[in-house]
Amino acid sequence: CLKYRRVDRAYKIIVHLCQRKDDQKLLILKQISVEQMTKEERQAAQNECQVLKLLNHPNIIEYYDNFLAEKALVIAMEYAPGGTMADYIQKRGSSLLDEETIMNFFVQIVLALHHVHTNKILHRDLKTQNILLDKHQVVLKIGDFGISKILSSKSKAYTVVGTPCYISPELCEGKPYNQKSDVWALGCVLYELWAILERNLPALVLKIMRGNFASISDRYSDALRSLIVDMLNLDPSKRPNLGEILARPICMKTLLHLYTTIGSFSIRYCIILRHQQSILSPLLSVVYMWGGDILSPLKLPVPNADIVQVALGRTQRTGITKAGKLIGWEQSPPGMDHCLLPGTVDSSEQQFSFHFLDGLSGVTMKQIACGDLFTVCLTDRGIIMTYGSGSSGCLGHGNYKDVNKPKMLEALLGYEVVSLSCGVSHVMAITNEREVYSWGRGDNGRLGLGSREAQLLPTLVPITLPHEPSSVHCGVDCSAIILNNGSALVCGSNRYNKLGLDIDSHESSMQEVHRDEVLTFCPIRSNPLPKHHLVQLEFGTAHAVALMDSGDCYTFGSNKYGQLGRFTAKDGEQPRHVSTLGAKHICRVSCGDSFTIAVSTGSCKTFSHLI
Structure with missing residues (x-):
């Protein structure tokens, strides 16, 4: 127990502020004397325990446990440091x-x-x-x-x-x-x-x-x-x-x-947004998709509104309009007209139609991200809403239940979220107070919480950052936090050194030159990344691409499919500058399972010998 102690003599209650040994979490122990209690008073004390067991809500004090000690009933519950x-x-x-x-x-x-x-x-x-x-x-x-x-x-x-x-x-x-x-x-x-x-x-x-x-x-x-x-x-x-x-x-x-960024690249598909200027009309949005059974860029139908962001998962193809409306694309029967990028081959075997998601009247979306069968949205008020499959706990509602329509994430009520990212089966978010939360599957330590356990509710990442986080980036089995000084922290699986944690044995006297995985966030070590100012860090299954504020692009990890953009097919576990891009200034990068995409002003480059 800590020093704090409050006594309520009228009800024979002593309240202790305590610190749990295993995780140093503060909690309250309410000690209720039962020695001189009447039968009715003992029943009232037991009633509190039974009631607390039934309640599970972010706006209700959480109940942990109860036990008998020295003729007293002790109830362990959540500590609220802000007072009454x-x-x-x-x-x-x-x-x-x-x-x-x-x-x-x-x-x-x-x-x-x-x-x-x-x-x-x-x-x-x-x-x-x-x-x-x-x-x-x-x-x-x-x-x-x-x-x-x-x-x-x-x-x-x-x-x-x-x-x-x-x-x-x-x-x-x-x-x-x-x-x-x-x-x-x-x-x-x-x-x-x-x-x-x-x-x-x-x-x-x-x-x-x-x-x-x-x-x-x-x-x-x-x-x-x-x-x-x-x-x-x-x-x-x-x-x-x-x-x-x-x-x-x-x-x-x-x-x-x-x-309550433009473009998204999943493991099997690509969906990209570009704007075209017409002499007779204002700036218009054009969305193209390819991958899987779609062998060439296919133009998707769009509403009479500008699309400002697109995202997709295994089955989801989503976007946000300039007005903050959420739009989805579904496969439609053959026969719908479509238009291809210049020089591409017709791919009419699949066509799509769009629809606006229901139940979001009065809500304005500003960011969307997709995982494996689930979607996470961020409103202009910094409120997270999730929907889709709850099989991995990625919806953050404390259970594995599916949700058909966007549902508010109650666990983060009272926090204004400013940035989020989805992996295949986990999510990370940053609040306006620069706290980082993660939830979903925890394999390989991808949540950065020091364990491999799954989290069904957003959990505060226990890190003391030297600088404020500016963005989060989730991979298939890993995560990264980019700080406002351009440095980066990473966690999760480091196979093929895709986290940039390995040290070149010829350049360093350090004993530990390779790490298979890390369960907590730690700084990137592979040269020359620590010497550059990072603005984006994206992960594929076995490789990664880093974008610097200079517009230069570095890749590292497996090069089995040519996804590193190098002339040789050998793996490149140490980060190397992508010389094949020439002098182009890259503004955005992303990774799929076996390919990489780099976007410069007005053009798009893909790295993979399959494309």
Whole structure:
């Protein structure tokens, strides 16, 4: 245990802040004395453990374990370093919260409470003292389920419990109550967030109970004022339920904000985007695809909108329009007209049609990436949405379930993601605070977490970076982080030295000249890469290509199929400049399974003796 220790004598509870030995993670141990407890009190303590076991939500304090020690029940749970919402309000002093912040906090509480009610549980003690914040004071988590009650379908509870300041009118009158009592408490919390200047909380709640509380300032919208009034209706039947609350436009707007490079080259296919200027029309997007059974570039149909990015996986062919809409291409019956690049051969055996993805009204996409049977999207608000196959845990929702439509990644709510990348079966992302998260399969240590275990939820990569990360790059079984000073960190499989970790034995006196794989991120060692400023690092199955800020291109790894762009077919495990590109200034590179693509202004080069 650490020094922090809090004692609640009224309830015989001692709270310890502890550090777990195996991973140094901070957690809370709630020690509840059972020696002098009545049978009902022991039941309440056991009830908290049972309730916590049922709940799994990013806005609810996570339960780890419970055990008996020295005549006390000890509950191990998540530590929220940001303190309580009550403390947060108190520290604000006379500074009012803006409406956007209030709604951001409120919607997170509603989402958590909705999860609680979905599991047929009443919280019955919702208050700002039981709402906790993360270290950034952005993500809220509901805690303290000591007096919760599990309900059978459509049942009502009768026991009068809860904090007096937040007890609903029906509880005060001894009437049966249900989820609407939690809605009342939720309304009190929302009103308290607005009435931040009110220091006499009992007096404030007394006004609420009598239905004559002060009207909300004109500083806030009519929608917010109406929401508070409806939630604090003395008649529980007239209060909205949580689903109706979330469906309100003021909440939907916040909910979407909470949850929500040109060209992509996969192992078997290529899809590339170019722009062409017409004398009679503005800049237009043209998308071509080839690979697999498509032997020459095939023009894909596009909507009457500019395409700003394309991506593809094993079965997905996707893109983003300039307006932020998500578009997909599917194979269509023969007969559709298509156009080829000049000099190419007709490839009419496969044709495609496009469609916009449903269910994304009001969401603007700015980045998309595809893995093996799954897709990851990034909204303009920095919210990740995923859909597709959940077989590798790459969707990040904590399970292996498939998702048909883009679903918000709840585990990263409260974090603004600025960049992401997909491998075949793992994902990496960078937040605006320059923290790196990874999830999916962990074979070969590709997640950089120090193990080969899979992660079903985004997990913070435990690294102390000398400089801020600017981009992440996922390969088939490896990953890279490029820092803002042009250096790079890599992890995963290093076969054929595709991570650039091997040292030339003739140039170095170091004992370790080769590494098969690394489980944590470490700097590139192979010369001359550490001496250059990298802007992009892409991986194939057994080779890699690095792009420098000078526009020069270096390749290394296996050259079995000529993918290194060299005159010799020998493997080139040490990075070498691609001289076959001549003096061209390369602006983008990428790798497939056995080929490499380099794009310069207005042209495209491929490396492979098969092409």
